[in-house]
Amino acid sequence: VLSKETDMSIRQVERWFRIRRNQHRTPVFKKYLDSSWRGVFYFVIFWYGLYLHLDKPWFYDTLYMWKGWPHHHVSEDIYWYYMVEGAFYISLLFSLFTDHKRKDFSQMVIHHVATLLLMMLSWISNFVRVGTLVLVIHDAVDSWMEFGKVAKYLGYDRVCEVFFYIFMLVWIITRMIIFPFRIIRSTLFEALGEDCLNDATVGWLTMYSVYNMLLCVLQVLHIIWFYYICLVAKDAFKGQVQKDSRSSLESESESDGEKSQGSTENNGRSKKEQAVSSVNGVIRTRAKPAS
Template identity: 25%
Template sequence: MLKCLRMGKQKVGFTIDPYHGFVFCFVVFVGVVSNTDLTMTVFEFSNNIRIDLEDYPPAPVTWLTATVDTVCSLLPCNDWRESFGVQDDPWLSMRVPSLKEARPELLSYSQFCHDTGLPQTSASSLYQYAFETPSTTLGDLGNQSALLATLAVLIVLRLVKSVLLPLFSSYGRKAGRLTHGVQWEKDNEERIQKFGEYVYRLLFHSVISIFGILYFRDTEWWRREGFNFVGTKSLFENYPEQSIAPSLAWYYIVQAAYNADAMISLLEISFDVQFQNPFAKSKSKSKFQSPVAFRWSKNVRGDFSEMFVHHIVTNALCFGSSICRLNRTGSMVFLLHDVSDVPVDLSKLANFLKWKVTTVVFFATMTLTWMVTRLYLLPFVIFSAALRYSHYTMQTGMDPMLWVCYRHFFYVMLSVLILLHLSWFTMFIRMFLTLVTKNECHDYSEHKNGEQSHLNASTTNGSSVGVKNGKKKTS
C-alpha cells in the first residue's frame, strides 16, 4: 500500500490495489513477450539499412548518462567522464543526443515572414502562418510560440467555462425540479453543480470528436482493411521528417489546453483551501503551522486517485509526444478518449437526474464504446503498433541511442492508461451488478461506496452539531 500526503488533520492519500498492480504487470508482460522486435538486436529495413544494437548500452544506462549530461550542461562539469575515468567505457562513453539536435527544425514565424516577404505585423501573414503553413513551431508544444498559443486557448476555455457552467447548471436545476419536484432541487445542490460541468464536458467531447473523426478518417495511419488496422506502421515511418499539418498542430494545442484545464478543475473541486495564521496557537505540539490548510471538498470524486493519475499521464503523453514529434500516435490516443467520453458524459447526466431508463441505455452504450476504444483499440492497435513498429524511427537516420533511451517512457505511460481503463471498467461492472441485484443506479466513480452512503457520510462527518441557546450549531 502506498500512503501519500497528509494535510491538516485529514489524511489525503490513495492506495495501489494489489489486483491492479497484477493487471499492470500482466499488461506489460504480455506486451513485451508477445513482441519479438523487443528482443531483437539487429534491424534490417527495406531501404537496405541495417542497424545492430548489440553494442549499445541498455536503457537504464542511457537514462543515467542522459540525466548526468543534462545536469552537467548547466554546471561546469561537462568533462565528468574524464574526471571519473570512464571515457573509454563502451557504455558510459556513448552520449544520448539531445532531442533538439535530432529533430528537424520547424519553421518559425520570423523565418516564415523572411521567406515570404510578408510583414510580421500583418494579420494576414499571421493567419497564413498559423492556419495554412505546415510544420511550424506551433507543432511542438515544447516551443515558446506553441506554449503561448496553448496558454491563450486555456484562458479562453476558462472564460467560456465560467459563463457556460452556471447556465448549464440552471438547466439542470429546472429539469430536476420538473422531474422530481422542489424538494429534490433543495437536496441535490451538489448534483446540480456537477450537472453543469458534465454538460460542458459533453459539448467539448462531442465537438472535438466530430472534428477528429472527419479529419483523421482519411489519414494513412488510420487505414484499415476490414477489422485490421494496416496503416499503423506509418505512425513511425519517415520519422522525424513527417509533416505536421496546421490542423494537427491546433488539435494538439486545444487538447493540451483542455487537459490542463481538466487538471486544474479536478483540484478545484477536490480540495477546500483555507489560509491561516502560521503562528497561531494550536493543539499540535509544533509552534508553527502551515499558512495554507487543505481539506477534502464535499464534491471530491470517488475516483480522485485514478483521475489525478490519468491527468498526469495524459498531460505527460501530450507534451512528450509533441516534443518527440510523435503527433500521429498522440492524435490516435486523443481521438479514442474523446469518442468514448461522449457516452460517459451522457450516462452521468442521466444518472444525476435519476432518469433510470435513460441511464441504463447510455450506460450500455458507454460500456460497449469503452470496450471497443479503450480496451481493444488502445492496447491491441496503438500500443501494439508502438511495440512492433517504433524501431522504424531509426530507418531514416535517427540515432539509435534516442530509441533505446526514450521508447520506454511511452511504453510505460500507455501501460498506465490501459491499467486505469481496466480499473474504471471494474467500476462499470460493479454499477451493473448493483443495478441488477438492487435495482439502483449508483455512479461509483463519483461515490465509491454508493450515493446513499455518501449522503450519510456527509451528514455525519461534514457537520458537527452542538446545542447552544436551544439552537443547533453547525460548523
C-alpha cells in the same frame, strides 16, 4: 438528549443535522452543468478528431505512425487539434481540485498527468501521430459517460441505462481492445520493426521508453475503471442502474462523507456540546425578529 437541551423536537433536530450535512454537498445543478459542458466538448472534439483522421494513412494502418519518423510534418489542423486538447486536459486537472471530491480522485490525477505528459513527450519527440490516435480513442467514450450523468441528474433513469450500455460497449471496443492491441502493440513492436530507433535516433530511446511506460499506465487505469464498470453492470442486470461507473464512485464518496460526519458528531461530549451550541445559535437568531 439534544432535543431536551435545545427545546426542539426530535424531528427538528434531525432536520437541522440534515440541512447542515447538505451544506457540504455539491449541488446537483452544479454537477449537471459540469457534466453537460464536458459531455458536449467530448462529443464535438471526438467527431472533429475523427473527421481530421479520415484522410490520414496512419488512421487505417499503424505502420504509418513510424514510417519516415522523426521527419513527420504536422499539418495546421492537427496542430490546433493538439493545442485544444492540451488546454482542455490542463483545465480538467485543475478542476479536480475545485470540483466535488471523487472517490477515484487519485486515479483521475494520475490519468490527467499521464495524458498531459504523453502529449508533451509526443510533441517534443514528434510522436504526434500516435498522440492523435490516443486522443480520439479516449474521447470516443467520455461523452457517453457524461450524458449518462446528465440523464441521472434529471431523473431519467431509463435514458441513463441506455447511455450506460452504450458507454460500456464503446469502452470495451476502444479502451480494452483498440488501445492495447493496436496502439500499444504498435509502439512496442512496430516501431522497432520499422527500425525507427537506429544509430541516428538512439538519443530518443529514453523518451521512447517513458512514452511506452505512460501508455501502459493508462491501460492499467482502464482496467481498474473497467472493474468498476462491471460492478455497475452487475447491478444493471438486476434493474438497479442509476449511475455510471465513475459517478457511482462520487456517490460512494458522498455517502462515506456522511457516515464519517455522523460518527464525528456522535463521538464524545465535546462534539455534542458543539452541536447544541450551534442549534441554540440558530434558535436565538430566529427568535430575535419575533421579539
